[in-house]
Amino acid sequence: MAPNSTVTTTLTASELSPRESKILPEVTYRTLWGNFKTPLIWPNIIGIISVHVITIIGFVTFPYFQHKSTFAWCFVTGWAGGFGVTAGAHRLWTHKSYKAKLPLRILLIICYAIAGQNRLREWVRDHRVHHKFSESDADPHNANRGFFFAHVGWLMMRKHPEVLRKGKSIDCSDLFEDSVVVFFEKFFWPMKLFWCFIFPTMIPYFCWNETFYWCVMSCIARYVCGLNFTWLVNSAAHMFGNKPYDRKIQPVENLMVSILAMGEGWHNYHHTFPWDYKAAELGNYKVNATTLLLDLFAKIGWAYDLKSPSKQLIQQVIENHGDGTRRD
Structure with missing residues (x-):
């Protein structure tokens, strides 16, 4: 050319x-x-910029010591939303790395609604495409197009033709074998509006007489933080870190992302063993809160058939494909 x-x-x-x-x-x-x-998708751009500006104003002006209950509520709803994304949309419905009984699936879909992200079928389709065609034109948030694009820019513009074409080849029919998913998809907008915005706003207003202004501001800030923690898995966890499991792929191990995204930052491992319910080679629970919660649900029988590779397989992969940074 x-x-x-x-x-x-x-x-x-x-x-x-x-x-x-x-x-x-x-x-x-x-x-x-x-x-x-x-x-460019200007409604998306304006919306994303607007909620980020509101969040920055909220962070700077929020009276933390005078509104401790509201601040704590943000953490509770933030963790709930994060758990819905990591344990629900990601590890259960996308990768099928474990099975969940009906009570847990209902809890997960409510938590996912609290996060306020895309329709579940779109989330799952995009993530399955991302794994199958990682760092190619068919990857919805291809990190080779830069940090900003991988983080949030991909939501501000039309998808690459290859993303749409390859997306059609991804089978997501298994999602609709789950009645919980069918219900959520049917009532997506009412579920999202209520659980992500109305419910988190009303609880502090009615339960401890928080001002409506701070109810709204804190809700938006929690929502935006949750989005960015998820986006960091697509951006930072594909750029900044080491590759102890597979040096030939772009995803990396990133401690900070793992802390913020409840254990989703051990990304070199996850792309090597995407079917592992832990999404990490777990040594402890300090940086994998999602796995801690799943193990607790497994103890009461709500989560079962948890998939995980053997230590021998992991060690073999490290020796044959890793970059030498893995230390026992």
Whole structure:
């Protein structure tokens, strides 16, 4: 290809999902010297920037010592939302790394609703595509396109044509064998609005007479923090860290992400053994809160058939594929 040539790929409405085709019947993507250009989604950009500005104002002005109960409530709902993403959307429904009885699945779907992220079927589809085509044009949050894109930029613009095409090849029919998922998908917006925004706002207002202003501000701040902790798994955990299990892949082990994302930052391990319910080679629970909770649920029988590789297999992979940074 000539140095100043441009390759244009057009994605027609037939290749888009029904929701995407209603928004934009035809999408044109241009590649120039490897740089990918795509139409921006301005409602998403404005919304994401707005909630982040509100969150920054809230962090700076929140009277922490005078509103300890509300501050603690943010942690409770934040952890609940995080658990819904890590143990529910990720480890259970995407990777099927364990099985859950009905009470736990109901709890997980409520927690996932508290997190306020995408429809579960979209979350699962995108993550399965991400694993199968990691760091390629088909990866929804391809880290090779930079930290900002992998973190949040991918939500601000139209998807690469390969993401949509490869996404169609991913089978997510298993999700709809679960009645809990079917119910959630049917009532997605009422569930999201109530559990993510209304419920967390009303509890401090009615239970300890918090002002409505701080109820709303704290709810938005908790929501935005949860989003960023999830996004860090796509960005920082693909860029900053070591590769003790597979030196040839891009995901890395990142302690800070593991702390913030309840154990999801041990990403080199996770991409090597995606079916492990721990998503890490667990030594203790200090940086894998999700596994701690799953083990507790396993003790009462709500979680079962927990999958995990043998120590011998892990050691063999480390010796054959790791970068030498793993230390016993």
